[in-house]
Amino acid sequence: MCWSDRPAKGEQSLRAMAQEALAFSEALIPPTEYREELETCAEYGVCAYLVRFAVERSIWLGRYREVYKNYHGLLQRRIEIKRSVTERMMDVGIKRSYNKMWEKLADQKMDILAFFNADSQETCKEMWSARQGELVTIMRERRKHIKLPWQTEYFFTDGYLDAQLENRAMVDFVYQEARDVQRRRDPPRVRVTWEMYVLMQFGIFFRRSKREAVYSAYPELPRVTLFVHWLRLMSVKVHLSNNQGVPLYIMVGEMLGGRM
Numbered sequence: 001m002c003w004s005d006r007p008a009k010g011e012q013s014l015r016a017m018a019q020e021a022l023a024f025s026e027a028l029i030p031p032t033e034y035r036e037e038l039e040t041c042a043e044y045g046v047c048a049y050l051v052r053f054a055v056e057r058s059i060w061l062g063r064y065r066e067v068y069k070n071y072h073g074l075l076q077r078r079i080e081i082k083r084s085v086t087e088r089m090m091d092v093g094i095k096r097s098y099n100k101m102w103e104k105l106a107d108q109k110m111d112i113l114a115f116f117n118a119d120s121q122e123t124c125k126e127m128w129s130a131r132q133g134e135l136v137t138i139m140r141e142r143r144k145h146i147k148l149p150w151q152t153e154y155f156f157t158d159g160y161l162d163a164q165l166e167n168r169a170m171v172d173f174v175y176q177e178a179r180d181v182q183r184r185r186d187p188p189r190v191r192v193t194w195e196m197y198v199l200m201q202f203g204i205f206f207r208r209s210k211r212e213a214v215y216s217a218y219p220e221l222p223r224v225t226l227f228v229h230w231l232r233l234m235s236v237k238v239h240l241s242n243n244q245g246v247p248l249y250i251m252v253g254e255m256l257g258g259r260m
Contacts (some may be wrong), residue, residue: 177192
């Protein structure tokens with residue numbers, strides 16, 4: 001995670017470590033217990049909180065294994081979506097609809113995050129001409145003028161979205177641009193970069209109604225509460241009833257954006 005007061009490269013402040021510990025605990029415990037964690041940290045300070053967190057390490061690991069046992073099990077197998085295959089639900093139709101969605105976004109120079117988080121057709125030309133690494137600055141500037149649902153539904157520091165855009169450590173595991181081109185069947189006119197993909201998934205995950213729509217459509221999916229786990233989940237391949245394979249992120253993107 002990225003915080004404005006972090007020390008030199010390769011080091012991490014106690015404040016940053018405490019915030020990461022709190023984020024980890026939030027994913028594993030009910031809201032009432034999480035508020036108690038926040039109050040404890042605020043009352044005794046980050047040093048005392050981190051010491052207690054370290055002492056209770058085995059307890060937290062046990063909670064993690066219990067909550068995420070279904071998640072880790074899912075990543076080791078294929079998801080089977082059992083439904084009749086219509087022409088629209090054929091993998092060709094889904095992928096073409098997904099491609100057309102990105103073509104629409106590119107042609108109209110839409111703000112990707114606003115589109116997926118707020119169903120907005122707000123434009124952002126700079127987003128489509130940005131080079132690698134420039135989207136962080138662009139999105140930081142836009143946050144000063146445009147407020148989206150994720151900013152009110154969830155409590156984050158301003159650096160949280162920046163950190164997701166800058167985090168390329170997971171690229172090999174969750175999304176690769178070249179692999180995406182191959183998966184989309186017809187040669188896509190719009191190549192979706194890692195940063196663009198993160199904006200799409202960030203917009204979906206941090207809008208409760210959209211995330212619930214995904215779980216409603218795919219009840220086989222385990223519920224995850226950390227964005228990094230959502231990214232990993234979206235990389236799973238879905239096998240339709242006629243054994244056609246489609247990456248989950250294409251199914252979800254087409255469902256939430258391809259029909260607008």
